[in-house]
């Protein structure tokens with residue numbers, strides 16, 4: 001398929017692998033920020049084909065995963081009300097709250113609908129003036145512009161029975177929190193190309209300068225990810241730290257300026273809870289004063305709902321690279337994609353779910369803390385020749 005096959009070419013992949021092998025002289029830990037990149041890495045075995053000195057750490061960029069349990073419970077509370085049509089993208093319907101999920105709400109009479117755009121939800125509100133129509137607005141900078149546009153259109157068309165349950169999160173503050181942590185092990189980052197297609201690359205320049213950490217913007221196909229890794233390693237080996245755009249077919253330095261203007265009009269920056277990580281200052285968006293009347297949280301008075309996370313989940317350590325998913329004692333036992341205990345098992349883009357789905361089930365000594373040698377022991381057991389074909393699968397919805 002044009003624009004996909006050429007980014008999954010096994011011969012080209014073999015050459016980039018060989019190049020990375022040739023230039024790598026020291027151990028480096030590189031974080032792929034986005035869950036879509038994690039998925040591509042695990043699905044194609046990229047981490048198993050890299051030189052032993054390079055470790056990939058799976059980042060927090062899975063929008064479904066980082067949405068706090070309390071927000072899911074708020075959605076379930078609102079969706080259960082008889083006067084509500086609750087709209088969401090399909091990936092949120094099976095995400096469990098404390099006691100149930102949106103599918104179960106629908107099976108017991110709740111009007112829960114899957115839409116392909118928040119603008120469809122606005123139209124539903126116009127068609128059902130006797131109902132309250134709520135859209136579940138979660139995710140990163142990627143999905144936020146369409147959600148912002150829906151609120152803007154609702155205001156312009158005086159659709160007063162429309163509102164949004166907002167839990168948007170922002171990537172740069174999460175990177176800042178990770179590199180500021182005393183336990184940080186990350187030497188360089190692969191930034192998510194779809195986020196940068198909206199927000200541009202410029203937001204990452206202060207992080208590169210302040211923390212002297214290479215950041216390479218890249219995409220989601222195997223060759224995109226490999227080229228990103230290659231560029232990060234070149235910088236690390238040279239002792240340099242630059243922002244590079246390895247995804248120019250999609251990302252422009254300035255990003256999508258009209259979308260940024262729309263976001264700045266509808267949203268304002270706020271502190272935000274990240275599932276598995278905790279609160280990160282100024283890492284989210286909420287509706288600005290002008291649009292606050294469209295806030296479902298206050299319209300349905302669910303702000304006080306708080307939901308404790310599992311005490312045995314170690315997803316915070318997974319997200320910081322301190323353990324691999326299969327080093328969590330609950331991995332594949334109490335915690336599976338059907339019954340997830342934590343953030344990184346909730347969505348297929350989460351690191352724990354990716355390890356489960358692609359059968360990375362070899363569980364090291366659960367009492368051991370992470371070290372590169374332990375992890376490599378698992379990976380070496382299934383190391384493939386560098387000429388192995390790159391697997392092909394449909395891309396997941398991201399952001």
Ligand code: SF4
Nearest residue numbers: 314315328335342352
């Ligand atoms: S396997 Fe489950 S319990 Fe363990 S860290 Fe991952 S999400 Fe948490």
